[in-house]
Structures are given as structure tokens and as C-alpha cells.
Amino acid sequence: MANIRHALNTRRADDFAAWYQEVITAADMAEESGVRGCMVIKPWGYGIWERMQRLLDDRIKATGHDNVYFPLFIPLGNFEREAAHVDGFAKEMAVVTHHRLIADGAGGLKPDPEAKLEEPLIVRPTSETIFGDAMARWIRSWRDLPLKLNQWANVVRWEMRTRMFLRTSEFLWQEGHTAHENEAEAREHTMRMLEVYRAFAEEDLGLPVIAGEKPEHERFPGADATYSIEAMMQDGKALQAGTSHYLGTSFAQAAGIKYQDREGGEQFCHTTSWGVSTRMVGGVIMTHGDDDGLRVPPQVAPWQVVILPMLRDNDGDEAVLAYCRDLAAKLGSQSAFGEPLRVNLDTRPGKAAQKRWDWVRKGAPLIVEIGGRDVENAKISLLRRDALWNTENGKPAFRDPSPDEFAASAGAELEAIQTALFEEARARRDDNITRGLTTFDELRAFYSSKDKYPGWVEMAWARPTGAALDKVVEQLKSLKLTMRNVPLGDEGVSGTCPFTGEPAVERIYIGRAY
């Protein structure tokens, strides 16, 4: 196999964390803002997020939710009334205490002591409590139920250790909040939204995920049950990529969300909440990136086809440009995934070869180069980002269809790339799940081996609770391991729990995590 000169300096196999940072920089997706813990999301990163928003929003609307917008600020008192929620959240939050600046007498500014708020305001870390206030006002009878709301917003959780897209003090997300008549309906809806997230992750982002229930100690503060989708990154670590919570009646009781039932009695509503954030962008990078940069799944690529004219500052340039424009027009009338192709004819200044590598690092799915010779031969030079190299000669694997051939097949090829990225990720994920360990000693031995990226272990366990669960959490922590989730649709297990020695009742995934 020929020696390939990859487009990044860092190999995934050498230093995954450094590779991740390099991809973000090399693909020009985001950067540190200078504001502690906050990033600037640049056009390519934000364009991917916009596509994610559009696709997930369609799915959320298709399941009967309306979008709304609630205040950024939540009064401190809202956090005081729901004890479990406070314990979980009331730690690291941005607190607004003043509403005016004045001169500090030294040429600068300071908060005006005369403009101190009577009650501090919290920048929302999540909005259950303020949605709860509104639900209490809006819901009168069973006829008002279910109430199904969603909001796209920024939220702030003051993080001490941040990493771009994965953990930032401010991040973007959607948060769904619903109210239902009874437990059965609310639980069913919790599962429906988990399935929406699974389908979004797998079909739109090409991220294979395990949908399942988080163990008790990992529940959302105040929830009766928390479900997640868990994706495996290329370093074998888990990324919790979305969560769906059945909140029981605890938030309804704290906020007074009551309704008159079909028999005329008064009941508390059963509520749910669920969210997916810009963290998903990090998941796409760590799942589909390679040693040449990002590979964006075509469904969420801001540009699916990039056309690069190779100009020579001579008389032939106009013919090349005309040929490119003609190709762009041909492609513009084609579609993939039921939408028109997104095609960028990149005429910015700069050399075509340099620009080719910029787009390789950004991960545009199909890259087309057009020079004078292509025009003469009535061909194009085509690179497919997920099959970039000719492994025999170590050179980029160009193909040379005619413009018409390419236009006719581009939509299908983009759909094939989407599938190929998913299948590649699923095969890798499946290869990195280890089964058959039956004791904690075996687990320790496995994770103490030399394998740098050991992946996950699937074990059968007894679902301990309380102090017994705490003990397991501590044992795992000593190996830097966490419980990910208990997969849905478990077909029954046998054997003995490696932690408690009791009969196992279900499977659980264990691994290192982001």
C-alpha cells in the first residue's frame, strides 16, 4: 500500500484529542471566542448546525409540536422550589445581579450599585421551571392536553473544563416540553421523542446509536426516568447525544400544572422534556472525521458538491468558467434526499489545488475540479471525499465522468455516501463492543490492557439501586468508566451480575465517555 500524505498533521491513532482540535481548525468550523468557555461558531460549523436544525425541526413538527420562545432569564425563586432540580443544577450558573453600568471613575465602567436587581436572574441552564409556570397558566382541562411545545435557544451552564462543541458554557439546543393526562401517555411520548432522536442521529447524521435508559444515578435532576442515545466515537468513548426525560408529576407539583380530568376531578399533569444540542456537531466530527479532516454526511453538508475552476489568468479562463456554470446549472435541477442539490461554484481567489485541500479538510462530499483539459475532453475531475485515495499509488482517486453522467448520478451518489458513512461507523461501533465479561476483575483486566481505544463492554447486571448502585459507580470510576445506558428492547438475559452477584435482569453498556 502506497504512502499517503494526509491533509492533517495529527493522526487519529496518535492523539485523538489533538486530532479533534485540528479538524475543527482545519475545517474552519469554530474557534475560541476570548469569552471564557464560549466559542465562535464559524460559517462551516454553523452551516452544519443549521442543516441539523432544519431536519430535526421537521421531525419535531411532524410529531405535533409547536415552536415557542421563552425568556432567557429565569427568576432565582424558580430554582428554589423544586428541590431535586436545584440539587442537580443550582451550582454553576450565570447570575445577573445588575441592570446598568456606570463610570468607575478610572476611565472604565462598573455595575451601578443603584441598579441592583431585587431578585437575581439566572441565565437559563434549561427551561423546565419557566415552561412549567406557563403550563400552569395555560392548562385548564383535559381538552388542553397533550400540550406539546419545543424551543430552539441558547443555554448557559458554567463549565470549568470546556471543549469546543462537546462542552461549552453557552451552547445551542432545542428543548421540548410536554404535558399529558397520565403516566402512560407521558411515558409513551418520552419514548416517541427518543425514537425521533434515534432516527435523526442514524438517518440524518449517519451516527449509529444505542437507545436506552440511563441508570438511576444519571437521571436528569427531578426526573422519574431518563433515556439517551449513545454514540461511539472513533476513540471508543461514548457521547451522550440526546436525552428524553419522563418527569412524572414533580415539576407539575412544583409549578402547579393541574387540569380537570374527564370525570371532573383535579389532577397534576405528567410532563416530559428532551433535548439535543450543538454537541451533536462534535459527534459528527468524532464519528466521520479521518486523517484528512472532516467528512460531512451529505444530509447535513452546507454544500454537497463543490466545483473548483482551475484558472490560469489567460484567455481560456472564460471557457472554464462557462463550463463550470453550466455544470452547476445541470446539478441545480437534480436532487438528493428529496431536496435540490446544494452546489457551490467556488470562484474565490486562490489556487485550485489549495482550495481542493481546503474542501477536503472541510469534508464536502463531492469535489469537482475543472481545468482547460477537462473542457477539451468534455469531462470533469471528480473526488469523492469518503473514497479520497488511490491506495495503490497514494494519490487522490480522481474519476472523470462527463458532466451529464455526473449530473445524472450525483443525487444517488450523495445518498450512497450517506449510507456508506453510517455503515462504516456502525461496523466500527459493533467491532468495539466487547461481550462475555462476567466479573469485575475481567472488566478491570480488559480496560487495563494496552489497547488505547478499548470501546464499550456490554454486561448483564442486576440493576442495583441506592447504596448498591453507588458502590458500582465507585468501582467503575476507579477505571474511569461510566454506565452508558440499558438498551431498549432487551430480549432477556441470563447469568449473574458481576457487581452484586445477584441474577442479572438486563444488559448495560459500560465505557469511557465525553
Added chain:
Amino acid sequence: MANIRHALNTRRADDFAAWYQEVITAADMAEESGVRGCMVIKPWGYGIWERMQRLLDDRIKATGHDNVYFPLFIPLGNFEREAAHVDGFAKEMAVVTHHRLIADGAGGLKPDPEAKLEEPLIVRPTSETIFGDAMARWIRSWRDLPLKLNQWANVVRWEMRTRMFLRTSEFLWQEGHTAHENEAEAREHTMRMLEVYRAFAEEDLGLPVIAGEKPEHERFPGADATYSIEAMMQDGKALQAGTSHYLGTSFAQAAGIKYQDREGGEQFCHTTSWGVSTRMVGGVIMTHGDDDGLRVPPQVAPWQVVILPMLRDNDGDEAVLAYCRDLAAKLGSQSAFGEPLRVNLDTRPGKAAQKRWDWVRKGAPLIVEIGGRDVENAKISLLRRDALWNTENGKPAFRDPSPDEFAASAGAELEAIQTALFEEARARRDDNITRGLTTFDELRAFYSSKDKYPGWVEMAWARPTGAALDKVVEQLKSLKLTMRNVPLGDEGVSGTCPFTGEPAVERIYIGRAY
């Protein structure tokens, strides 16, 4: 003319401010949140904003801008370095001083004194200074220019007197920020975005606007020139509906946004910024609303056609529902404005007549009722929201096309409604602009007359500056008047300035304003 029983309690002619509040409540668009100065935007209000976003975003992308996302928090120091900007903005802003809460010892929570920020953070009131920091990092040479960015975000300006959509402490907007090589290009871009706003307001929202330059004292803090689009509300007051600023090099100098020019020299960039906000929703209400509620322009209506089955809880219901579903399917394959029709088959519980009036108050452009008799006659009962009443008998002006006739014409009818709303608003606006006043005494006499909603006055003036301008501002203030803008494309004026006695050089619009 028959006596009509309108769907609202308040008439526009009686109490415009109370009418505005009633429309928002009756159309279920928004409500007070309980958080000072912040509102909850409910599904119908947010749906209209989402449509506005989609249409304006398309226009912003079509003019070559990329969307990005910058931090919510801006360090205090950013506001200290640009003196003019500070004077304008550094007054009423939300200041974050702590990043943690702790128990207050009395069962509640308080900001943790141990977690006080070294430098307070400001919740962005606008983002020129933080975009400036990034532009200084990103721009090296003329090849990097123009840099054209846009962001959709929430911003906070601590307002003492708030009114829903028009003036709230937190609001949603887009803010564009661009950097250019020279003054000519930056000024041209400022005007291009003003034209984007004009086209968006007039073509998408049906809001006739005057595009022009704000007088010197109304410039954005730190700007060299500010342009606006001004719309006239039905009470004759002006709403500044969007602004576009040429910022010169002042923000570039404060943030160090420099580039190497084509000759190898170092230059400061010329920057622009421009924004449109949820205030536009208020403008749509006050322009198109009537005594029956809102009328939503079809381009931004979340639902353009609402179908109401009239069910009787008997055997005939299934036939009615099937007929409705059939109609919805027929409409779903039709389009208006180049997009598929947005059709809502409203099967929620409740009486059809009650639901009819809900949708009238919300302003759905076309409302269809289907009962057993319609099914028998192979007809539908159709209400057009902008021609609601039969003025001869005071009853709703139902028409009864067949489903096929309606499906074939619905797209065109929606486009006709869009035009009709615009033309109605333009005629009213034009009728309420008074020309020919030549002295301040005449102006005073005009605005002291009994006319409740006097509209605007267009005068020729000498464009005074400095102290002379201040004097005019004070004179107008005594009549509660403000200068709106100097219209573009002025064909030359004659006469004497009513304020300074000097020869007039241009026209200016004067009026009361939101």
C-alpha cells in the same frame, strides 16, 4: 350599512393601544412571562416569526452572507474601548457578576460570593464589538474582503417601559456585520441591505415603508450614517422597522480590524451592521390588524388555509372528515409564492363556530368550513379573512365554491390577499402623509388639531447639524414629534427650511413614533 358584530371588544378607532393588546391576546400570539420585561412568544406568534426568519434569511444568504454564532456574553472591557458606542449603549444592560449559587441559610439560594467574576460579563445588547474582535483575527489581506456575516440571536436591552413585540428587554433579531476595503464598497453594502429590508417588508410582510437616512442625532452609537425603513401604523405613528449602518472605521480602529491592501499598505476596514427584530411582528399587527383581530399576510401565515369540519357527533361525521381530508390533500399539491400551501385540518375538540372565530382573530387568510350540507352539495363554505363581512346584511361573507374550484384557485387567491393587504396599507399610509406645511407654526397647528391619528408630515428642510439640529429636536419634542428619515432618491426640493430659515436641501418625514 348593516351593523356588524366584530370579534374584538376594542375598536382601533377608540383605543389603539388597548386594541393592540387585545389582538395579541385574542390571536394567542404572546403573553407576559412573569420575568420583568420579557414575554413568552406563543405558537401563533412564533410561527409568524419563523416564517419571517425563513424569508429574510433566504434574502440575506442570496446577497452572499454566511450565518455564524457569537457568544451571548461580552466582556465589560469591550464596551470601554469604543467611546461613542459606550455613550449610546452602556446604560441599561444585564450584567452577569457571579457564576454560582449557594444556599442562603434560609432555605433559599443566593449568588456565591466565592464565585464572583473578575470581569463582569454583559449580556449582548448588540454584537459589533465582539464581531470586531473576530474580524481582527480573521482578516489579513484584501483577499479576505468583503467579509459578510449574519447571526440570528437573542439580545437584551434593559427597558423600563415595555410593550409586547415592540419593546421588550429580551428580543430576537438578526444582526449582520460586514467588513470592506473602502468607504465606497461599505456604503454600497449598507444601501444594499437597506434595500433587502425594504423588499422583505413590502413583498413578504405587506408593510409599505419609506427607506431613508436617519438624521445625525438618531444615528446608531458610533456609526457614520444610519438608514432605516419606516412604516406607518394604523394610528398614524411611525415604526422604525429595520436599520442599516455604515460604521466608517471607528469600530475597526477600536478592535484593530486591519488589512494589507492591494499595494501592500496597511488599512483599517470599513464596516457595516444592520438588524431586524421581532418588533416586525408588532408592525404586522398594527398594519394589518382590524376590529376582528389579526390578518396575517399569506407569505408569513403559519397556516394559509384552515379547514374546520362541523361535526355533530353522529354517523355523518366520518363522511365530513373524509371530505375534509380529501380537500386537504387536494390543496397540499397546490402552491402559492412558489411554495406548497400550508394547510391545517383542525380536528381539535370544540364547536366549529367557536373555532371559526378563533381563526378569524388569529388572521388565517382563508378559512373553510365543511358540514354535512356542504358534503351533500359538493361545495365548501369559504371565508376570506380580508373580506370577512357582507356589509349589506352584517353577516360573514361566505362563498361556496366546489372543492376543485377552490383547490385550483387557492394559490392565486392567497397571492391576491398578499397584494390587497399591501395596497390597502399603502393607500392608507399615503393618505396620511401631509405635505405643504412650510413653518413650524403650521406644523404645531396641524398636530394640535383634533385629529386623533394625524399621521406624518413631509417637509423640506436645510439639514441642520450640531446645536441647530438640537434646537429642532427640542421644538419637535414639545409636540411629541420625532424626525423619521430623509427619503432616498430625493428629486430635489425648493423652498425655505421651516426650522432654520435657510434654503431647504432635502425632504424629511416627521411624526409620532413607537
